[in-house]
Amino acid sequence: FTRGKSPLLERPLCRPRGEVSLSAFALLFCELVQYCQRRVYSVAELQAKLAQLGHQREPLVNTFISVPRENSTLNCAAFSAGLVEAVLGASGFPAKVTAHWHKGTTLMIKFEEGVIAREKSLEGR
């Protein structure tokens, strides 16, 4: 069957952005992490799962998570890493983004070969 244009796509791009309370997000994110934690068997898996979810933001997310010693390698900014990776990929800068414990939380962005090559060729002009 055929459908008319999606009304969602017809919405103007620059509509006013709203805000919600930080605690609402923090509590939601905590629940999300706990949900993922129940379904994985390692810290690496948990981080990967969070990155996946983000693929759909920042040490903001880490402020409300207290990581027990046995999980000390877990960095919930993996969620932000996934988010950044998705945004970069969608805007034409494919990269691999990972979260690390370095000077607090560091997001490492490794652009794909093609992006670097493109930059170089643009610089040449």
Next chain:
Amino acid sequence: MSRTPGRKQDSHKISRELFVLTYGALVAQLCKDYEKDEDVNSCLDKMGYGIGIRLIDDFLAHSDVKRCRSYSETADMIAQVAFKMYLGVTPTVSCSSAAGNEFSLILDKNPLVDFVEELPAERASLCYCNLLCGVIRGALEMVHLAAEVTFLQDRLKGDAVTEIGITFLRKAEDKKAKKK
């Protein structure tokens, strides 16, 4: 020690989009993990409950509200103060029973569905915002008010409005007294 009148300012806000998209990611993940809509709905409700029992502390800490003396005041508080504080919207409240213990909150605007146009055909029974029901139920339980909270109508399912129904149940203390 004097208190400044009025609600304390909670200046900590974040982008609504981040919140809404995070919620969407959560629902999407649950849909991957569970085949049946009922299971996703139930999971959302449980997670909401987990949030609600902690949210109430944050709510009481950041709002200068007095103790509610009736179910009606409580429903108003949820709609006009809590929803406003956390989601930036104010549903309209109406009492839907003569006994005065059933209320409905009509959400004209629902930020959680900002990017959701309609439910996919295979997810026709999904209560996308079911987390909200759990949140309300959990928060109320922490102030010793047992309630059933469900979605009575849902725009995503084709209804005219989105309506949350809150039914306050008799307090546990009353039940115990009756048994004796």
